[in-house]
Amino acid sequence: MSSVGRNEFLARLRELYERWGANRYDEQVSQLEHAVQCAHHARIDGADAALVVATLLHDIGHLLALENSDGSVDVSVNDTHEATGAAYLARHFSPAVTAPIALHVEAKRYLCTVEDDYFASLSVGSVRSLAVQGGRMSPDEVERFQRHPAAERAVALRRWDERGKSLTPSGLSFDDFASELLAVSTDVT
Numbered sequence: 001m002s003s004v005g006r007n008e009f010l011a012r013l014r015e016l017y018e019r020w021g022a023n024r025y026d027e028q029v030s031q032l033e034h035a036v037q038c039a040h041h042a043r044i045d046g047a048d049a050a051l052v053v054a055t056l057l058h059d060i061g062h063l064l065a066l067e068n069s070d071g072s073v074d075v076s077v078n079d080t081h082e083a084t085g086a087a088y089l090a091r092h093f094s095p096a097v098t099a100p101i102a103l104h105v106e107a108k109r110y111l112c113t114v115e116d117d118y119f120a121s122l123s124v125g126s127v128r129s130l131a132v133q134g135g136r137m138s139p140d141e142v143e144r145f146q147r148h149p150a151a152e153r154a155v156a157l158r159r160w161d162e163r164g165k166s167l168t169p170s171g172l173s174f175d176d177f178a179s180e181l182l183a184v185s186t187d188v189t
């Protein structure tokens with residue numbers, strides 16, 4: 001299998017956000033603004049570099065879906081973006097980055113189940129996607145989620161996820177997170 005070096009891979013990520021970052025998917029905020037706002041919240045709340053990167057890239061699966069469909073979006077189907085995103089990143093990022101990404105949809109279902117006011121805080125797009133993502137969790141699912149070693153980091157990511165939907169431009173760019181991206185990526189994991 002041909003392998004891509006770390007720098008080339010980071011350049012591909014940047015290109016992906018350049019190409020599809022203006023897309024709003026099923027939110028009012030663009031994908032790029034959402035990514036940088038979420039990561040900024042993670043950073044100012046003191047998250048480690050891996051979690052800042054996870055938060056920046058958590059919805060990359062949506063961008064990959066856009067790339068594969070030439071920009072068309074069907075929000076009535078679950079695109080399982082958390083899984084495709086984590087799998088795409090796994091060669092160059094450790095589970096400290098990919099596990100919270102893989103779990104961020106489950107974290108939303110979890111928070112909607114265990115916290116009364118969390119559901120009310122969701123954006124319209126997030127409520128819509130919750131329905132196709134399985135809705136609230138059963139007691140068994142809650143227990144299984146809580147046992148996952150990355151559960152706490154995924155919950156932290158999901159809280160920043162909901163806070164990164166401001167329509168006021170942040171003035172941040174993808175490159176503002178270059179130092180964290182470099183710090184936690186490797187040539188091949």
Ligand SMILES: [Fe+2]
Pocket residue numbers: 058059081104105
């Ligand atoms: Fe997401």
Ligand SMILES: [Fe+2]
Pocket residue numbers: 034058059161
């Ligand atoms: Fe998100």
